[in-house]
Amino acid sequence: YLVNGNDIFKAARKNHYAVGAYNTNNLEWTRALIKGAKETRTPLLIQVSTGAAKYMGGYKTVRDLVLNEMDNMDVDVPVILNLDHGDYESAKECIALGYSSVMFDGHKLPVEENLEKTKEIVKLAHERGISVEAEIGKIGENQGADGGELASVEDAKRFVAAGVDKLACGIGNIHGVYPADWKGLNFDRLKEIADAVDVPLVLHGGSGIPQDQIKKAISLGIAKININTEFQLAFQEATRKYIEAEKDLDKANKGYDPRKLLRAGTDAITESMKEMISWMGTRPID
Ligand code: G3H
Numbered sequence: 001y002l003v004n005g006n007d008i009f010k011a012a013r014k015n016h017y018a019v020g021a022y023n024t025n026n027l028e029w030t031r032a033l034i035k036g037a038k039e040t041r042t043p044l045l046i047q048v049s050t051g052a053a054k055y056m057g058g059y060k061t062v063r064d065l066v067l068n069e070m071d072n073m074d075v076d077v078p079v080i081l082n083l084d085h086g087d088y089e090s091a092k093e094c095i096a097l098g099y100s101s102v103m104f105d106g107h108k109l110p111v112e113e114n115l116e117k118t119k120e121i122v123k124l125a126h127e128r129g130i131s132v133e134a135e136i137g138k139i140g141e142n143q144g145a146d147g148g149e150l151a152s153v154e155d156a157k158r159f160v161a162a163g164v165d166k167l168a169c170g171i172g173n174i175h176g177v178y179p180a181d182w183k184g185l186n187f188d189r190l191k192e193i194a195d196a197v198d199v200p201l202v203l204h205g206g207s208g209i210p211q212d213q214i215k216k217a218i219s220l221g222i223a224k225i226n227i228n229t230e231f232q233l234a235f236q237e238a239t240r241k242y243i244e245a246e247k248d249l250d251k252a253n254k255g256y257d258p259r260k261l262l263r264a265g266t267d268a269i270t271e272s273m274k275e276m277i278s279w280m281g282t283r284p285i286d
């Protein structure tokens with residue numbers, strides 16, 4: 001069943017653990033993530049970026065895939081289906097399609113316009129019981145050691161007053177692989193924001209952050225950690241091993257069949273997810 005996740009993330013912030021937000025990229029990803037959640041009995045937030053949704057055939061295809069697989073795999077943990085980094089139009093589309101959560105990412109807009117559009121999305125979403133995440137400051141895009149633009153405490157207060165349920169803050173975090181000279185997370189700013197607002201805070205670019213920094217961020221109010229690249233790397237490594245062992249060349253066992261070729265990579269996603277769940281302290285549902 002789909003839930004909006006508000007209670008799940010509030011409980012996480014209050015009790016100092018985090019719940020992962022995992023991006024799906026295709027059928028195999030979707031199954032691997034559902035499997036990981038089932039095996040750990042933890043809530044699952046499965047999300048899709050605009051790019052991945054395009055790749056998969058659109059937001060409706062993604063919704064149908066997730067709902068079908070939840071059914072096929074007899075899901076017995078709460079699932080949140082979230083739009084990741086959506087623009088205004090995508091957020092409206094996903095609200096209409098019945099996603100249970102949307103991130104409206106207006107960070108490219110002037111902040112006043114971001115705030116106005118966020119209010120509109122909040123209104124549409126809340127009428128339907130859908131959760132809303134906003135982004136303030138800017139998550140880095142692998143452009144330098146400093147990360148993106150730091151979120152301000154003032155913006156945090158204004159966006160929470162606008163009704164957002166979760167807040168993604170630029171605190172030195174970067175999407176993708178972190179540069180070797182990365183400066184690390186800005187805990188001072190995270191603490192100032194966490195002291196000013198009580199909504200669950202979101203850490204984007206969760207892949208590749210050292211464990212001690214993740215733990216400290218959680219202790220300060222991070223309750224949702226977005227992870228995509230980590231699983232792509234795990235998938236790539238396992239698939240490479242399969243191919244380098246020349247298993248794909250095994251004609252007798254049809255090692256070239258995509259159902260076999262993608263198996264090791266798919267399993268690696270689930271394994272990597274279970275590790276994350278354990279060090280984020282994600283609580284099982286019962
Ligand atoms: O919104 C998605 C995440 O922020 C993923 O970031 O690919 O660096 O893990 P990542």
Ligand code: ZN
Pocket residue numbers: 085139175204205226
């Ligand atoms: Zn992100």
